[in-house]
Amino acid sequence: MDNNDILIRLRYALDIKDADMVEVFRLGGLEVTKEAVQKMLKNPKKDEATDAAGAAAPSGDDQLACDNATLESFLNGLITSQRGKPQAKPGEPEPKPEFLLNNGNVNNLLLKKVKIALTLTNEDMLEILESAGVTVSKSELSAVLRKEGHRNYKPCGDRYARNFLKGLALRYRG
Numbered sequence: 001m002d003n004n005d006i007l008i009r010l011r012y013a014l015d016i017k018d019a020d021m022v023e024v025f026r027l028g029g030l031e032v033t034k035e036a037v038q039k040m041l042k043n044p045k046k047d048e049a050t051d052a053a054g055a056a057a058p059s060g061d062d063q064l065a066c067d068n069a070t071l072e073s074f075l076n077g078l079i080t081s082q083r084g085k086p087q088a089k090p091g092e093p094e095p096k097p098e099f100l101l102n103n104g105n106v107n108n109l110l111l112k113k114v115k116i117a118l119t120l121t122n123e124d125m126l127e128i129l130e131s132a133g134v135t136v137s138k139s140e141l142s143a144v145l146r147k148e149g150h151r152n153y154k155p156c157g158d159r160y161a162r163n164f165l166k167g168l169a170l171r172y173r174g
Helices: 003-014 018-027 034-040 068-083 106-117 122-131 138-145 158-173
Strands: none
Touching: 003 068, 003 106, 003 158, 018 034, 018 068, 068 106, 106 138, 106 158, 122 138, 122 158
């Protein structure tokens, strides 16, 4: 699953409108236009026109790639939009969002940040996964939610992330 696919599925699952997506990105520290959001959410598989020979016709509007920093800005903005801006303790500087996303931990960070944004418990996450047809033990989920580098850390595969987003859609849209 690439970052654009994650963004498309998350938007669908939480039923976020384009204008709200722009606001979430802004809260995450990234200024994007509504047109840029629409290009990121464009699904190239469904939008390609085919000619009579069955070959894909080139389209003028290509999908805008969502890189790791863009996805993490969206996830940080989602947390801020759902939970409010984090309050700095007296005497401490205002916390700046850390960009921790790399190609190996995209799915892990997705699960962590959506869990934080929606104030989900581990039991809620297990129910969401089970509603999508995936059974995961508490220890497996705990390993996926751990910090990268921890001895019990386990990378989250695309299957778990895809089914988690499917379960979110069933929970919030169904």
